Amino acid sequence: MAELAPGDTVGILGGGQLGRMLAVAAAKLGLRTHVFCPDPDSPAFAVAAQATCASYEDEDALERFAAGVAVVTYEFENVPAGTAARLSAARPLFPPSRALEVTQDRLLEKRLAASLGLGTAPFRPVDGVQDLAPALREAGTPALLKTRRFGYDGKGQARIDALNEAEPAFEAIGRQPAILESFVTFAAEISVVAARGRNGAFAAYDPVRNEHAGGILRRSTVPAGMEAEVAAAAIEAARAIGESLDFVGVFCAEFFVIAEREGARVLVNEIAPRVHNSGHWTLEACAVSQFEQHIRAVAGWPLGSPARHSDAVMENLIGDDVLAWPALLSEPGASLHVYGKREARPGRKMGHVTRLSARG
Amino acid sequence: MAELAPGDTVGILGGGQLGRMLAVAAAKLGLRTHVFCPDPDSPAFAVAAQATCASYEDEDALERFAAGVAVVTYEFENVPAGTAARLSAARPLFPPSRALEVTQDRLLEKRLAASLGLGTAPFRPVDGVQDLAPALREAGTPALLKTRRFGYDGKGQARIDALNEAEPAFEAIGRQPAILESFVTFAAEISVVAARGRNGAFAAYDPVRNEHAGGILRRSTVPAGMEAEVAAAAIEAARAIGESLDFVGVFCAEFFVIAEREGARVLVNEIAPRVHNSGHWTLEACAVSQFEQHIRAVAGWPLGSPARHSDAVMENLIGDDVLAWPALLSEPGASLHVYGKREARPGRKMGHVTRLSARG
Numbered sequence: 001m002a003e004l005a006p007g008d009t010v011g012i013l014g015g016g017q018l019g020r021m022l023a024v025a026a027a028k029l030g031l032r033t034h035v036f037c038p039d040p041d042s043p044a045f046a047v048a049a050q051a052t053c054a055s056y057e058d059e060d061a062l063e064r065f066a067a068g069v070a071v072v073t074y075e076f077e078n079v080p081a082g083t084a085a086r087l088s089a090a091r092p093l094f095p096p097s098r099a100l101e102v103t104q105d106r107l108l109e110k111r112l113a114a115s116l117g118l119g120t121a122p123f124r125p126v127d128g129v130q131d132l133a134p135a136l137r138e139a140g141t142p143a144l145l146k147t148r149r150f151g152y153d154g155k156g157q158a159r160i161d162a163l164n165e166a167e168p169a170f171e172a173i174g175r176q177p178a179i180l181e182s183f184v185t186f187a188a189e190i191s192v193v194a195a196r197g198r199n200g201a202f203a204a205y206d207p208v209r210n211e212h213a214g215g216i217l218r219r220s221t222v223p224a225g226m227e228a229e230v231a232a233a234a235i236e237a238a239r240a241i242g243e244s245l246d247f248v249g250v251f252c253a254e255f256f257v258i259a260e261r262e263g264a265r266v267l268v269n270e271i272a273p274r275v276h277n278s279g280h281w282t283l284e285a286c287a288v289s290q291f292e293q294h295i296r297a298v299a300g301w302p303l304g305s306p307a308r309h310s311d312a313v314m315e316n317l318i319g320d321d322v323l324a325w326p327a328l329l330s331e332p333g334a335s336l337h338v339y340g341k342r343e344a345r346p347g348r349k350m351g352h353v354t355r356l357s358a359r360g
Numbered sequence: 361m362a363e364l365a366p367g368d369t370v371g372i373l374g375g376g377q378l379g380r381m382l383a384v385a386a387a388k389l390g391l392r393t394h395v396f397c398p399d400p401d402s403p404a405f406a407v408a409a410q411a412t413c414a415s416y417e418d419e420d421a422l423e424r425f426a427a428g429v430a431v432v433t434y435e436f437e438n439v440p441a442g443t444a445a446r447l448s449a450a451r452p453l454f455p456p457s458r459a460l461e462v463t464q465d466r467l468l469e470k471r472l473a474a475s476l477g478l479g480t481a482p483f484r485p486v487d488g489v490q491d492l493a494p495a496l497r498e499a500g501t502p503a504l505l506k507t508r509r510f511g512y513d514g515k516g517q518a519r520i521d522a523l524n525e526a527e528p529a530f531e532a533i534g535r536q537p538a539i540l541e542s543f544v545t546f547a548a549e550i551s552v553v554a555a556r557g558r559n560g561a562f563a564a565y566d567p568v569r570n571e572h573a574g575g576i577l578r579r580s581t582v583p584a585g586m587e588a589e590v591a592a593a594a595i596e597a598a599r600a601i602g603e604s605l606d607f608v609g610v611f612c613a614e615f616f617v618i619a620e621r622e623g624a625r626v627l628v629n630e631i632a633p634r635v636h637n638s639g640h641w642t643l644e645a646c647a648v649s650q651f652e653q654h655i656r657a658v659a660g661w662p663l664g665s666p667a668r669h670s671d672a673v674m675e676n677l678i679g680d681d682v683l684a685w686p687a688l689l690s691e692p693g694a695s696l697h698v699y700g701k702r703e704a705r706p707g708r709k710m711g712h713v714t715r716l717s718a719r720g
Binding site for chain 2: 006007020023024027028029030031032033045046047048049284287288296301302304305307309310322325326329330332333334335336337338339340342351356358
């Protein structure tokens with residue numbers, strides 16, 4: 001499979017802020033981009049050489065898109081399987097379809113982690129109402145019921161504190177195939193943004209400590225302030241996950257850090273087969289950002305060093321937070337990103353700001 | 361004059377690498393861009409929300425362009441006066457027309473510097489053949505004959521070592537109005553990339569030491585390794601120039617550093633009314649790059665801090681230099697930029713690479 005050369009076109013499925021920052025990273029390296037997204041207001045269209053606004057089920061549009069690009073990648077994990085199959089028949093698709101299959105499904109994701117000997121929160125599949133009571137008996141309460149598919153930013157989740165809350169919770173998540181997870185008391189949430197090249201090379205950025213509110217990432221801090229063994233365990237887990245998926249591109253593994261008498265350990269929480277919000281700080285703090293790293297990987301180019309020259313804190317601007325842009329522009333040392341979305345709906349990621357400081 | 365808000369459109373005249381990096385900087389802040397350039401292969405088209413490929417004399421195209429943008433700026437100093445006049449009648453044009461007028465003309469530029477009490481190389485106007493001999497008698501040899509207008513990257517210049525070379529030199533530069541400059545022996549060339557806001561705020565990046573070859577910038581290094589007084593004098597000269605032009609946006613003042621018995625001093629060499637090659641290192645080494653700084657200024661927004669967190673060396677990739685891209689991708693810590701130009705002609709700036717190091 002040929003490596004790309006400057007001047008070639010990268011096809012990107014999805015036109016949100018991640019697609020936008022991927023397109024800019026591709027341009028930095030002299031590559032052209034073609035963004036495919038059904039949303040006419042896609043922020044990524046504004047920085048792409050070409051744009052197609054069509055449904056992911058539009059076979060003609062997909063065919064034309066594939067014909068004009070050297071490689072296809074995506075900014076979101078919910079690429080329909082049929083879309084991925086159609087595109088990968090025509091052009092190299094990175095990350096590969098299997099990475100999508102597994103990470104689209106919480107159950108497959110958890111089973112993968114378990115098969116690699118990596119800890120997870122205890123989980124049971126819930127295929128229908130009949131599975132709720134037995135699963136809860138084993139998991140205990142409180143527990144979290146999560147749809148197997150299409151969950152993000154805390155969507156598709158419901159907490160269960162008692163047996164009589166189980167059916168309403170199943171109702172709340174839309175009576176979909178789900179998993180029930182035991183509630184885990186964690187000391188911290190961390191993530192590892194890492195990349196695998198076409199040749200199997202692996203590069204991980206330093207683990208990041210994440211703070212969420214309402215299921216949405218608010219703040220990422222690097223260094224994460226963990227013991228070195230915890231950071232190393234998280235990176236090794238990410239490496240194992242990447243290898244098992246034959247991954248090509250950037251992905252993010254999120255972990256719970258559990259404090260135990262014999263020391264802290266990490267449990268795999270989620271895997272995102274794409275660039276990730278908790279890696280935005282790499283734009284300012286590293287010579288090669290997660291976006292450029294992803295483009296390098298899917299282009300068949302060498303991965304960049306993930307070393308960071310500075311400490312960093314990234315804060316999301318969610319909904320009306322973005323109205324603070326004038327103050328953020330005035331803050332010395334703050335790097336503001338505004339995604340160009342038309343409407344600042346509550347819970348919507350509108351931008352972010354990164355603050356660097358000298359390495360501690 | 362209204363300040364812009366995210367979602368507004370910045371019009372950019374010129375579609376080269378500077379326009380490309382300006383467009384990306386605007387997108388980072390949530391602004392849309394419309395790039396106007398007569399060259400269908402303009403690298404900036406690939407990262408702009410809108411593109412117009414038309415002549416700078418095309419009145420209809422200029423009118424449509426102006427109608428859809430909130431402010432107009434440019435990436436090159438040779439914007440025709442008529443184009444600037446037409447656009448500034450319709451929309452705010454930054455930097456203002458007078459900055460263009462002065463910096464398009466070496467004679468006006470030199471006279472401005474002199475009027476501010478800033479040193480320059482001794483110069484005489486040469487309007488025709490009849491001026492050559494008297495000018496050379498005063499300037500001595502060697503001397504440099506430079507066209508008043510449309511010179512860049514060493515073009516439009518000829519060296520004169522003896523009187524009988526004067527007419528051939530005048531021929532070589534196209535028998536245009538020119539200035540004759542005394543040859544100055546300098547210890548170093550430095551530049552100051554600085555910005556002025558609409559409110560007169562001034563912010564200068566640290567002075568940079570520049571190395572040229574064949575009239576083209578090869579390498580910029582920051583810090584410049586000058587005595588603090590020299591750096592301060594250069595920054596103060598830039599401030600005076602910016603104020604005298606009522607400048608809005610980023611500009612670059614280039615200086616010769618002259619070693620004299622009583623200490624070093626700076627002579628103004630050239631003023632570029634735009635973002636500048638010797639400021640590319642700010643993309644990696646500062647929270648706010650020269651490109652973002654320019655967008656902030658023309659948008660009427662607060663200037664960012666010009667502080668740098670790292671030392672930096674920027675090297676241009678000229679012509680076939682860009683063929684080294686695979687090796688540069690493999691070099692840890694190197695940040696590669698490829699401009700997306702179709703053809704690597706000799707002398708053409710195809711990309712650059714920046715290497716950071718911890719502040720010395």
